[in-house]
Amino acid sequence: MTIKIIREKYLIYYVLIKEIIRTREVRKIIIIILVLIGIIIALLTFVIGLKKDIKSISNQIGNSKGEYRNIYINTLDKDIEELAKKINILYDKNQEVNAKAKHAEEELRQSIANMSHDLRTPLTSIMGYVQLIEKGNLVGEEKEYMEIVKKRTKVLQNLITSFYELSKIQEKEYNFQLKPLNLGNILCENLASFYMEFENKNIEPIIEIEDNLPNIISDENAVIRIFSNLINNMLKHGENYTKISLKQRENAIVSEFINNAPNLTEEDIPKIFNRFYIADKSRNSNNTGLGLSITKAFVEELGNEIKAELKEGKLKIEIKWKCRK
Structure with missing residues (x-):
């Protein structure tokens, strides 16, 4: 137990x-x-x-x-703090580079504007003397050479005028005279003025202009220049096919300028509105590379939108005009 x-x-x-x-x-x-x-x-x-x-x-x-701004961070982590410091250093350097580039561009623009202004008067005088000489008894080679001088002087005059206009627009010094405009009427008048050019190139443009389009508020001379530049561009590169349309789309009027562009590539499209850019190097004898740049400057300065696209070998430049409210 x-x-x-x-x-x-x-x-x-x-x-x-x-x-x-x-x-x-x-x-x-x-x-x-x-x-x-x-x-x-x-x-x-x-x-x-x-x-x-x-x-x-x-x-x-x-x-x-993309603007200059210091990065502020309240952290205990030294690596994050160091990252913020390095980003601020990069911003400082970028700001300095941008300031120098902007200053250089402004100086260049001002120099171009001054040069263009100074050359316009003597060039106008040269054109006057050429016309005076043409009234004389020119024969054979003399007449042929004078025609060459006239054409080259005209090209130079157009180049100087383009420089001057572009510098004025970019400096916000272009004096726009805003008033109600009918785009259909202006486009028809422009097309009529280019009748002989289309005939000489054996191009029959397809024209589609909608009736009873509302007015827009814009500058008539600027709109004429926009349409003229785009029609000129089509004549230079149209390759037998051109189409121009003007139609209302919702609260805007859309103009489209379409032409064959066999030598254009997708890589050219983002640069097509750049100053001095010439996509077709084989046709640069009378091309300044400023026409589309001026067109874009006018369109955007007037508060409208412009874009370009390439589809099936055809270039389409589209402008969306704001309708009058």
Whole structure:
């Protein structure tokens, strides 16, 4: 009996000791889990903080829209702080480069404007003398050479006029005379003035002008120049197919000038309105590369939109004119 009691006591002690050991192991596991959770929370907090800092930098860069602006960041992370400093250094350098480039461009533009203005008067005098000489008794080669002089002088005169106009527009010095205009009437008059040019090139343009188009508020001389430049461009590169349309689309009037452009590529389209850009190098003898640039400047300065696209070997230049409200 005594031995049995002793055994039972030992068994109870054994069970108690085992439970105590098991409880300690559970506690250790719980502590380990809690420590791991704490580490994970700390890491998450750190990562979220980094993400927040990076997002703040990204938003500031996005909101700057390329303009000069210092990046401000309040962070404990030295690497993020260093990143912000380097971005600010890049902004400073970029601002300095842009300022120099802008100053150089303004000087160049002003020089071109001054040169164009100074050359217009003597060139007009030369044109007058050429016309006076033509009235004389020119024969044979003399007449032929004088015709060459006349053509070259006219090209030079157009180039100088283009320089002068472009500089005026870009300097916001062009004096627009705004009034109600009917685009259909202006386009028809322009097309009529180019009748002989189309005949000489054996081109019969497809004309689609919608009736009863609403008026727009714009400058008549600028609109005439826009249409003239685009028609001239078509005549130079039309390759037997030209189409001109003028239609109302929602709250705008859309004009489209479409012509064959076999030598044009998709790479040319983003640069087609750049100054001095000539896509077809084989036809640059009388091409200044300023016509489409002036056209774009006029269109945008008057508050309208212009774009170009190439589809199936055809160039389409589209202008969206704002209707009069």
